[in-house]
Amino acid sequence: MQEGDLRARFRRGDPDAVRSVYRSHGRLVYAVAYRVLGNRDLAEEATQQTFVKAWRAAQSFAEDRELAPWLAAIARRVAIDIYRREALRAADPLESVAPGDPALVASPQSAEAIYDVWEVRQAVAQLPPDEQEVVRLQHLDGFTHTQIAEKLGVAVGTVKSRSFRAHKRLASLLGHLRE
Amino acid sequence: MSASDNDRISYLSGETVESLTPQERAELDELLRALEAPGMWVEPDPGLEDRVVAAIAAEVARAPGEEATGAPAEDAARAAAAQGRPVVPLAPVRPARARWRLRRPVFALGGLATAAAAIAVALVLALGGSSRAPLQFAMAVTGTPLAPGAHGSATLTKTESGWRIDLSARGLPHLQNGRYYQAWLKNPAGILVPVGTFNDALHVTLWSGAPVTQFRAFSVTVQQANGNPVSSGRRVLVGIAHQIR
Structure with missing residues (x-):
């Protein structure tokens, strides 16, 4: 299916086209929503609303525009609306509100920070x-190389070389190398 | 690659590096902060794809003058093959404004994609009906005056064992202490079929032995465990299923 055909079929609401657009851009939309809301269920709600709004607005979407930034912009607006709704609804005593509740988040993330998420996520x-796993354990879980080696049952040297290779690729993809 | 690049990579991978300037360190710290953000690693629920498709199908069904084609993937592949063009998915594109200079790898799509498409089409044609996707309906569900804030969607998929109904709805309070939700399907003659009970509608799987092709009206009632199994009539959520596949 060519991109032009796909866009036309997406406008008509063809389920196969919707699936195709979701598979290529759903993670981006979800990541943007999660970045704003910090909550999995609300990010899923925002993702669903984003695709519905995108379908409603697809008739006016210019053929030469890129889908990703358009969807990301919709996702951010939808997520901020949900964020505000949840913040208004938070009438419970403060001590009963979970630390990750959107009502306690200081402010929605900037569009720039949201696009950064997309850039890095694509690179990862x-x-x-095996390299993704090492990067995840190192940065998300905060494990040392030694702890990662124990967890994965491999030598520390193996973890170090995987980590070096992974970060070399990331730095190259994200333009952090001078070459 | 220069020695400085090796230092940058070592710094990113957690080594102590003294040779970097504060400016270089700040740039790399920005990337490290992004890698440490939980949002970088979360994955959406696998069922979200079906819910997105269901939500749009429900919108299409509601919109006058709009019609989903519902063309199966096999038909699309055959049509593409007949026209001699490859079947390629929509490629993700990166935002126009990007602070990091992501270098996009250039793929030689021509011959490779054509060959892959030819193999895919051949497989589809060879498998014939055996690869056909199961019959599927979808609907948006909305709250009644008893639960005006409730909303969500559901997919209804035909299986060997019956119809699986994956419901996801928000705005309904958790019920307990003898109170529960019961879901129903109804046909045009008004015959109600119970399809399951639950306490919370966030992610529920229900089953129906009655065919959704005939029993398309969906509702959820609030029930009391008092020995009376009939519908209480206190409907909180309703929807009409539409075929999407």
């Missing part, structure tokens, strides 16, 4: 699975 997705 291009790493081989």
Whole structure:
């Protein structure tokens, strides 16, 4: 299916086209929503609303525009609306509100920060699975190379070389190398 | 690659590096902060794709003058093959404004994509009906005056065992202490079929032995465990299923 055909079929609401657009852009939309809301359920709600709004607005979407930034912009607006709704609804005593509740988040993330999420996420997705795992354990879980080696049952040297290769790829993809 | 690049990579991978300037360190710290953000690693629920498709199908069904084509993937592949063009998915594109200079790899799509498409089409044609996707309906569900804030969607998929109904709805309070929700399907003659009970509608899987092709009206009532299994009539959520596949 060519992109032009796909866009036309998406406008008509063809389920196959909707699936195709979701598979290529759903993670982006979800990441943007999660970045704003910090809550999985609300991010899913925002993702669903984003695609519905995109479908409603697809008739006026210019053929030469890129889908990703358009969807990301819709996702951000939808997520901020949900964020405000949840913030208004938070009438419970403060001590009963979970630390991750959107009502306690200071402010929605900027569009710039949201696009950064997309850039880095795309780069991470291009790493081989074993390198992704090391990067995830190192940065998200905060493990040292030694702890990662114990967890994965491999030598520390193996973890170090995987980590080096992974960060070399990331730095290259994200323009952090001078070459 | 220069020695400085090696230092940058070492710094990113957690080594102590003294040679970087404060400016270089700040740039790399920005990337490290992005990698440490939980949002970088979260994955949406696998069922979200079906819910998105269902929500748009429900919108299409409601919109006058709009009609989903519902063309199966096999038909699209055959049509593409007949026209001699490859079947390629929509490629994700990066935002126009990007602070990091992401270099997009250039793929030689021509011959490779054509060959892949030819193999895919051949497989589809060879498998014939065996690869056909199951019959599926979808609907948006909305709250009644008893639950005006409730909303959500559902997909209804035909399986060997019956119809699986994946419901996801918000705005309904958690029920307990003998009170529960009961879901129903109804046909045009008004015959009600119970399809399951639950306490919370966020992510529920229900089952129906009655065919959704005939029993398309969906509702959820609030029930009391008092020995009377009939519908209480206190409907809180309603929807009409439409075929999407």
